[in-house]
Amino acid sequence: MKKEVLELLITNPKGLYVDCTVGTGGHTEEILKASTNQNVSIIGMDRDGLALDIAGKRLKEYGERVRLIQGNFRDIEKYLTGREYDGFLLDLGISSLQLADSSRGFSYMKDAPIDMAMGEDGHSVRKMLAGATQKEISRILKEYGEERRHRMIAKSIARMRDTEEIVRTGQLVEAVKEVIYPNKVYGALSRVFQAFRIWANEELDNLRLFLPQALGLLNTRGRIAIISYHSLEDRIVKRFFVQEEKDCICPPSFPVCVCDKHAELRIITRKPVLPSQLEIEKNTRARSAKLRVAERIRNDQ
Ligand SMILES: C[S@@+](CC[C@H](N)C(=O)[O-])C[C@H]1O[C@@H](n2cnc3c(N)ncnc32)[C@H](O)[C@@H]1O
Structure with a gap:
């Protein structure tokens, strides 16, 4: 869903974005090469050092516009400082590279040592x-x-x-x-x-821990775009977005608001964006993909 990510995530043509699952760099390259995004910079992160080596070679021509970090997005605050980010992208799950490398044991198609750690932290x-x-x-x-x-x-x-x-x-x-x-x-x-x-790989906990940190690092009008492939992941994202869109979370029986909560996000995709039939035909793993996007509406913490 590269086209959809490009359209829905990049709202500042001079912005600084973080691709937290850069993998071999597919989405990042698409964003960097889009003619309207010639001034966009990207920090690409992945827990998998092998993927980052490939991404590094693929994205070399973009010079200082791209910086790669090896790490787990569950610790995103540790890697990023300040509040200057215009968007975060998560394309969850496993990469084709990981699946194809039979020595890592992600696939049932070939007999191999059973490991499945996505990075040193798995x-x-x-x-x-x-x-x-x-x-x-x-x-x-x-x-x-x-x-x-x-x-x-x-x-x-x-x-x-x-x-x-x-x-x-x-x-x-x-x-x-x-x-x-x-x-x-x-x-x-x-x-x-x-x-x-x-x-x-503690994938659901990673996502739960990531969301509030990313929200705290976002500029006003910055966006979070998340592609998930599992119903539990999608539910975590949807609930977080809905919760952060609310101005008050007091029980309905309370006569006045005492929670002092303010809405932080505006949901951009009321329903998740799904891949086209053509994309599913090209890549069957895309069939369960769901893209959700939300925008930060205030940042006065
Ligand atoms: C579906 S692939 C991303 C593909 C990428 N968008 C591209 O276009 O090449 C998912 C990637 O997320 C990485 N990943 C999964 N969980 C992660 C985590 N908690 N922190 C950092 N990277 C993670 C995996 O190692 C894998 O490379």
Whole structure:
């Protein structure tokens, strides 16, 4: 959704923006090369050093207009100072680069050591699986994978773990195949791998911690644009935007306002922006993408 991000995020043609999930630099490059944005500067951040190496080469021609930082956006305040930012972009989830690198264990398509840490700050699924109870594994599969057969799969994983340590993606595939019908197995595998990836990388907590910090760093009329791929992520973003759009959060039974809360955001996308059919045809992973954008309306903290 590069075109939509460009249109909805960049409101200041001389602004300073932060692409908090720069990956290999696709969105950042699109913004920097747009003819109307020749004076825009971008700080690109990612927790994945390998992605940043590629982004660095790709964006070299833009010189000082782009600066790259390795870090987790959950600590955004630690990396950025002052209040001079005109927009933040998050394009959540996993990159094609990470998925394609079989040595990192993100994919069930190839047997590889099971790791899935997105950066040095992520945890290894191998270690997390070794330490979790069957009940915890079941909860992770239910919550993060939205997998209906979470109990059955967790039981199969725990059974396997009783006889051998789970260290490779192939073992996880085997444990799932053990209890899921062949015609349903690929759907189940993608949900299981997604659940463990979200768990190991604390993806929902990262998002929750990021949002209020980004709001505090935004200029008035600066924007936050977030592309999410999971219903729980989308819900976190939507709720935050709705909450920060409210002027008062006192219970309706209170005769007068005592909370002293003021609206900080204006929601730009009442409904999330979805990818076009053409984009979904080109990239099937885009089918679950949702873009939400909000604008800072005051900054007098
Ligand atoms: C979908 S990709 C982004 C692709 C990018 N927009 C592009 O056009 O190339 C998501 C990226 O976010 C990074 N990421 C995920 N969680 C992060 C976090 N908490 N902090 C920093 N980067 C994160 C991943 O390492 C991955 O490179």
